[in-house]
Amino acid sequence: MLYRMLAVGDVVGEAGLRHLEKQLRPLRRLRDIAFVVVNGENAAGVGLTPAQAQRIYDAGADAVTLGNHTFNKLQIKDFLEETSWLLRPANYTGRAPGHGCEIFDLGAVRVRVINLIGRCGLAWGAENPFTTADKLLGQAEAEFTLVDFHAEATSEKLAMGYYLDGRVSALWGTHTHVPTADDRVYPKGTGYLTDVGMTGPVESVLGVEPEQSVENFLGGVPGHFRTAEGPCKLQGAIFTLDSSTGLCTAVERIEIR
Structure with a gap:
């Protein structure tokens, strides 16, 4: 049987969050989406609050992933511990609150979601995402495995794709x-x-106001990023997966304005 899984790119600011709330459930119905993963680490510009995480979930996400801004809003720490569907990068130090891998039971199939962060260009000491993936894949079984690899370098993402090819159902970068x-x-x-x-x-x-970004590159005084307003887009990808193999048959990029 074929299942469609949707990956949604980083939600940025209040405008992006409102657009997600408006568009996600209709998109799920229209395309018969079985499972949705949304990266939410920029819902507050940098980081997200528990209330914003809950809004993403209530909008129709089954899992919410994070990245290098996971702890920019420190009030998220307890929520990470308490909430099974909210994932931070699994290759954070083991001292960090929360978890980076979860299995979701859809009845006929189980979906494993893994959140990883890259080490190229992200200036802190994460554990190796490649060996972390090996450890997580050696744990409990699931028919499908989805990986959100939150990374800067395209080469690191591509290499991870080849490394996990045939061992996970789908892998995308954020x-x-x-x-x-x-x-x-x-x-x-x-x-x-x-x-x-x-x-x-x-x-x-x-997601940042163009004028502020341009001024920053011109050498102006840096400040807290101001998220832009105005019409929004929802970008992501639909992965069609086959339950008989656990692998992918098609990938489709989407954009909803």
């Missing part, structure tokens, strides 16, 4: 907020996309 055009099924059956994009303002620089 963090750079710009969708790539390399959606494909890898040779051994893993669905892949280097970056699924973002959910937030169309007229922005990665």
